[in-house]
Amino acid sequence: MKFFLDTAEIDDIRELAKSGLIDGVTTNPSLIKKSGRDFVEVIKEISDIVDGPISAETIATDTETMLKEAKKLVGISKNITIKVPMTAEGLKTCKALTDEGIMVNVTLCFSANQALLAAKAGATFISPFVGRLDDIGDDGMDLIEDIRIIYDNYGFDTQILVASIRTVEHVKRSALIGADVATVPPKIIHELYNHPLTDKGLEAFLKDWGETGQTIL
Secondary structure, eight states: OEEEEEOOOHHHHHHHHTTTOOOEEEOOHHHHHHHTSOHHHHHHHHHHHOOSOEEEEOOOSSHHHHHHHHHHHHTTOTTEEEEEESSHHHHHHHHHHHHTTOOEEEEEEOSHHHHHHHHHTTOSEEEEBHHHHHHTTSOHHHHHHHHHHHHHHHTOOOEEEEBSOOSHHHHHHHHHHTOSEEEEOHHHHHHHTOOHHHHHHHHHHHHHHHHHTOOOO
16 A cells, blocks of 8 residues: 655655655645645645655636646646546546546545546546544545445546545555555654554663673674
8 A cells, every 4th residue: 555645744745755655745725724835836845855646736616727727737747646626527627637647636535426436537546535534423444445345346447545544543444445545644654653562672672782781883
């Protein structure tokens, strides 16, 4: 499973990119607002750091304007993925861009039926928001399972990009189900490293090594 970093914070992207774990980046208007930065400048900086797909979201709600915005955004870098909403206009835009060989991420997906439509429109990625489904009492991961079955049934190439990830359990279940991508906030990436037995084991090893009186360097 690929990891995309869900943030617009350049310092976090630069630091985590060094790990070799990051395969791409997703952004959205809320993350740009949080960063306090100019949208186009942020996308340019990210493209200088990350070689994989970088999702940049259109703001218009009609196809004609979305296509104009998309053309400007793909001019920033060859790895820009255009993010469009899961609407009738968004899917028209998706089809037009896909026909031109441009990567498209259909966002704000909350049902298997929506995911089916996005795949038929040729989306490169579908972004189901599992955390927001959890917020209303559903199990967001059930949606990921449904989409995986539907896509496998018909051989769709659209990649399942699990979004709105809130916990390390979301990451684990995404991998178990067979999602293609998890887009993860930096905080969750760091939590994936952690286990109390790892900390305890390292502490014991270092204590025992210290008692040998040896050094490596």
